[in-house]
Amino acid sequence: MRVKVLGSAAGGGFPQWNCGCSNCNRIRAGVLKGRVRTQAQVAISAAHGKWLLLNASPDLRQQILENPEFAPAEETRSTPIVGIILTSADVDCVMGLLHLREFQPLVIYATAGVRRVLTEENSLFRTLMRAIPPVRWESLEIGKPVGVHQDSAAGTGAGLHCTAVSVGGAFPDYVSDALRRNLPEQEAVIGLEFCADGKRFFYAPNLPGRGEEWKRHASESNLALLDATFWTDDELVRVRGSGKTAREMGHLPLSGANGLLDQFKDVKNVRRVLIHMNNTNPALDEESPANRELRDAGWEIATDGMEMDV
């Protein structure tokens, strides 16, 4: 498996368009030692130059254009992108589907709950059905491996399987109460475990951190690419003066008792990489104590363009 990070920030990106926090101000002024980042977007390839997108970020058009391996072959519409796998219905996971509306047959893998949110109360996504053949939705069931074929015509890539892993969490605030009542909450947010050639890659850009299932999958993987939205539980409350804590928003903070670093401290032999870092996270500053603490604990921090082989 080849894993490519096209975007590494949380929703809004870094810097965020309307934010005047210390990190955003300093990166705009060119005085922060760190990198600008588009919103979290990952692609995975198993064979034959075909790619699956993990979520569809709001910056997806820009991300595709900046990485030439995603350009179509000359004189055709033969994009190497064959499908998208969604981990939630959050805006920053799904908005980019609308970038893909240009009459392109694609497969979208999602839980039934996420699919219902998009297709039953967001008519914009009908633009995806104009393709010939139209976009096809495939269901992901918790714990059930699915062959995510990289090239359905040739049957290549059949060795790549994806399993939806329950991580806790809730459907986004924007979902209507009427629909929410009819959706099983375990379908709201999932992690993805990919297996190919005896290797495992676990992806959870939104990690509420409830239950033990996510930790088992992360600990048994060769590569874990995990949610790094917030450094502390009260990070946004302190910046805004009010609002929800990290845990209330469905993000296990990195630091503190029972935070991600704490929960992972006894795990061995897993390449551990952080993604989906919010603009307020002090670790974005490469000279910060938080950044140093992450590196000392054996974590890498994903950057736009980073590639990993599993």
Add this chain to the structure above:
Amino acid sequence: MRVKVLGSAAGGGFPQWNCGCSNCNRIRAGVLKGRVRTQAQVAISAAHGKWLLLNASPDLRQQILENPEFAPAEETRSTPIVGIILTSADVDCVMGLLHLREFQPLVIYATAGVRRVLTEENSLFRTLMRAIPPVRWESLEIGKPVGVHQDSAAGTGAGLHCTAVSVGGAFPDYVSDALRRNLPEQEAVIGLEFCADGKRFFYAPNLPGRGEEWKRHASESNLALLDATFWTDDELVRVRGSGKTAREMGHLPLSGANGLLDQFKDVKNVRRVLIHMNNTNPALDEESPANRELRDAGWEIATDGMEMDV
């Protein structure tokens, strides 16, 4: 009035992510004399460094970051962007509203019909209501000037007025039949006439070209920034082998009998600029006969970053 073009292409941009047409292939290969273009996005400023966005393109985050005058003042969330005026509910006019979801109070001006499409059958846009105060929707009625204040607190910019102009056209295909039946079609697609200090600017990035109203407003303006999606009526049909004509899609083609150039040939004293050019339009090639014909007829072609004073 200062008018700034942040994006100048039609939906999908140039190049388009999955397109292997001659224009897209050549711009990717660096052998087309022309410019890459993000999706159509215009901003207008009347006073005090505050800006109104005309539509909200899918590329809006990238466009804001690339133009430093839209960055917030240091240490605050005081974005100079105070509102958005929508001309239709097309994906490429509205998707960018989701880029603006970061808890920012804003005013969105739209016809009641466009507002209903977004708020009644697209729950994603509820993310805009999290701001304190939440995003405020203001109705545009055809033919009725509205003061689009640049700074509602101080009352500055009160001299800038916007009038919705009927241009024909239909609601997008994605809108449900049930809602469509209840919406007046004249609210589907509008042009915008701005007046300040005795000057007029007319904006119509989607110009079906029906009726005479649009032509009167365009002809009487100091600056007309108009739909240049397609060069010929059958342009997309020839590229794809099937599909709708330009006119059937709600775009008056530039060339041919009764096309935009033909209809505008006797108009004098209007600065005329083209925007919303589709990736298939031959005029994107600056060495093409189409491009030469446009320039010979007195038209300019908008590029990303272009600024105009009216």
